[in-house]
Amino acid sequence: MSKLIGRRKMKVASLISRRPIDRLKSSWQLYILLLPSLAYVLLFNYQPMYGLQIAFRDYSPGLGILGSKWVGLKHFMRFVSSAQFKIVVGNTLSLNILALVCGFPLPIILALMLNDCGSLKFKKIVQNATYIPHFISMVVLIGMVINFLSPTTGIITKLITFLGGDPQNYLTKPEWFRPIYILSGIWQETGWGSIIYLAALSGVDPDLHEAAQIDGASRLQRIWHINLPGIQSTIITVFILRCGRIMDVGFEKVFLLQNALNLSSSEVISTYVYRVGLLGAQFSYSAMIGFFNSIINFVMILTINSVIKRISTTSLW
């Protein structure tokens, strides 16, 4: 995973010596096979990047992209100085950082626990049970959350009452938006997230454990000194990838949990772009907000990657 982008330089010797034109000719069938996906990526991924220039123009559908007037950073200034800027960016960042801090370590812990669980059968059962929520759709998940938190009949409300708490209508309270978002996310994704660490753990050399056992190391010591370092590079890779999405909050989930009453903590960049851009038809302005979002993500992944490259041997590229 650390070497995602074609790093292996091994080449078939006989092919190196030939001229490029011969090599193009000899693999024309490969190009044909690649063509559909390349065409798709160029059209649906790169054309919108070209279209992003409307963020620097006053786009009007009648004039088209190139015909619309160039206005430079006007929309950016407007966004930065708007009252919404602080709220939207603040909500996006705090929601994401909280989700990262709370959610990131759990799959690692679960994987370590499962790895040291003696009974294979029990391990399988727990594994599969924790994977199921991943395949439940966001609409269904939030539908379940809403039903469970219903102030009158919700099963979680009942539990809170039973424990002596004072149940409220949590879904309409801005201060409860983040806990609900994060806890439901933990329920849904922890098990699935642990797969990659379990795979990495299966690659840890058993001889190390044997040697440590002979030296008298306890189970916990072996987890801490052998298993954890063994999956370190996987942890770092997943962490870098996750940081590249620091400004991306899944639109679907936030949008479903959002209502007029909790908007002060639930309005994030993606939902704001949807509201202003598509519903409000302010194309240029919202394209600029989207661009701002992508740039921060992109800079973030480059920064984290280079920082980590300096302090460890693992990095994306």
Place this chain on the structure above:
Amino acid sequence: MRENNQRSDQVFAVVNYSLLSIILMVMLYPILFVLSASVSNPDLVNTGNVYIWPRGFNTDGYTTVFEYKAVFIGYRNSFIYTFFGTMLNITLTMTAAFALSRRDLYGRNLLTMIMAFTMWFGGGLIPTFMLVNSLGLVNTPYVMIILGAISIWNMIIARTFIQSSIPFELQEAARIDGCNDFRIFFTIIVPLSVPVIAVLVLFYAAGHWNGYFTALIYLNDLNLRPLQIVLREILIQNQTLDMLDIDEAIDIARRARLAQTMKYSLIVVSSVPMLLLYPFVQRFFIKGIMVGSIKG
């Protein structure tokens, strides 16, 4: 020393098993509750008297779900989008993965970079919407099938699988025997990639079946809506009563009484296809996805 360790290891095992058992219960309880509530007596569900197991067995919730025309249309549409969408996904993903797995492909690194760059940067919602709009795809079923036709992430997983699990000597031998690249792809690569294809089918199909974003943005024709949009109206926006299109003979009181149970039944009915697909694919996880994602 040794004895001390044995004791601490025993403590560890007990704590580990207990924690895992708690996790197991926390994971399964919501699912079990939904299943139970969907087949319980609606009055007991409405008053919050179902806790774990079904009470007063009753399948009226399911009957009501199947009376719902919008649910049926959504189900049918989602099936169509998922089936054709996944076929397109697999075709594009595997062909690209095969081509980019070949070290003799001239310009391979550049082409891989062009693909991979889109994982970190994109045009965003508005420019994409403008493109789809100018292509005339808005409010057509095609947008549900074409958009997201290839996930670069999945393509790289498949490419890594081909590189690390299918010996290149096989391709060389076939080449010497006069096999061209098309035939190599169909007779060697595809049959030997079954594990990774199975896993990708699950990923892509779950994406199509469970997603509602594309439909929310690009579709507003009632007859084109996928299941998730219908579900959103019923489960989230609570539009059970005003948009019902079932026989008028069914009285409002009965619908109101069944509203809760029906929601739980609907959750079950809509989640079943993916949960059924999962066990078939599960045995390929290790071979398919783990090899693909771990070995760089």
